[in-house]
Amino acid sequence: MRILLAALSITLLAACTPAHRIDTGGPESITTTSQIDIQxxxxASASMIESLLRSGHFQQFAATHGRPPILLFKDGAIVNDTTTRLSMPLLTGDIKAELVNSGVVQLATTYAGVSGRVQDQDAAAHARRQALRSQSPEGDATPDFSLTGTIVEHSSRAGNTHQLDVQFQMTLTNWSNSLAQWTDTKKVSKQGDKPAVGL
Amino acid sequence: MTIRPATLLLTLSMAVLLPACGSVNTTSTRRAPAADEITDTKLQVNDLLTEIFLHCRGVRMYRSQPSGLLEAQIVVANDGFSARTFGWNLRWLDQAGNLIASKTDVWRATSVPAGGTVTLTDLAPTLAATDFTFELRRSDNR
Incomplete structure (x- = not known):
């Protein structure tokens, strides 16, 4: 009897999955149909980066003006109209990092705009002091472009099977003419009756 | 002419089952490979795809305009009788063969219906990209 219990315990323990680290967004991530997953x-962010780079608007601006454009991309510029509580830097962080670090754009971190909130308050205060001292608007990093967007979802069900369709939409506005110069959408659809590990 | 009940039953079963497969009939006006198709890469990608019962119809790499960045296109066909879902990741390499780190280096899930094709596209993150590696993974859930 004891041997049987021991064997049963070993079998049950072996069936458990102990906590372990995985590649973020990789093939071992959990896929659900009830919410937006990290994958x-x-x-979406990879698709948006590719679409923005493919459009060539930033590269054309740099060729014309001799400098990369200044982009205003605030985390609050993406409206999340879904049931998932999503921290927006998860989406905007990768887009900012790829565009800024590759030198395609310069990110406006001291521009207040209508919200009055700047990303880097110390740098903004420094820029204001510099502008007052020099009596010139130099240092005023007025953006050339801004990025805004929305995330929406549609949920449907057939019997036990649940389907979640999510659409990420982003728009690039050119501040010289206040017109949208680029816009794109990325749709993600997931279907199933329970969460699972895998793509 | 007489039809045996067994034959009739089999025919009816086939008629009921075949539409349920949801296969796609695909045709293409292209009869020859594209001028800039990369033959060696196509063969390598095919080796990878046949393991999950898919095959590569073509691989192209060209400069996307107006950005000037390299773009890869891989056409995947499913000749099977059921839809297949797979994960893929395309990583770009520079002239020296070193990996170019990018936030676009992510696993993407794609489905290809029975009898259908799907074109996978990926844009190089920088002008330094000259080549790519392609990774494929069968979906565990489908």
Missing amino acids: DVQD
């Missing part, structure tokens, strides 16, 4: 966010 969906990574897929």
Whole structure:
């Protein structure tokens, strides 16, 4: 009897999955149909980066003006109209990092705008002091472009099967003419009756 | 002419089952490979795809305009009788063969219906990209 219990315990323990680290957004991530997963966010941000670079607007601006454009991209510029509580830097962080670090754009971190909130308050205060001292608007990093967007979802069900369709949409506005110069959408659809590990 | 009940039953079963497969009939006007198709890469990608019962119809790499960045296109066909879902990741390499780190280096899930094709596209993150590696993974859930 004891041997049987011991064997049963070993079998049950072996069936458990102890906590372990995985590649973020990789093939071992959990896929759900009840909410937006990290893979969906990574897929969307990668698609948006590619679409923005493919459009060539930033590269054309740099060729014309002799400097990379200044981009205003605030985390609050993306409206999350879904049931998932999503921290927006999960989406915007990768886009900012790729565009800024590759030198394609310069990010405006001291521009207040209508919200009055700047990303870097110390740098903004320094820029204001510099502008007052020099009596010139130099240092005023007025953006050339701004990025805004929305995330929406549609949920449907057939019997036990649940389907979640999510759409990420982003728009690039050119501040010289206040017109949208680029816009794109990325749709992600997931279907199933329970969460699972895998793509 | 007489039809045996067994034959009739089999025919009816086939008629009921075949539409349920949801296969796609695909045709293409292209009869020859594209001028800039990369033959060696196509063969390598095919080796990878046949393991999950898919095959590569073509691989192209060209400069996307107006950005000037390299773009890869891989056409995947499913000749099977059921839809297949797979994960893929395309990583770009520079002239020296070193990996170019990018936030676009993510696993993406794609489905290809039975009898259908799907074109996977990926844009190089920088002008330094000259080549790519392609990774494929069968979906565990489908």
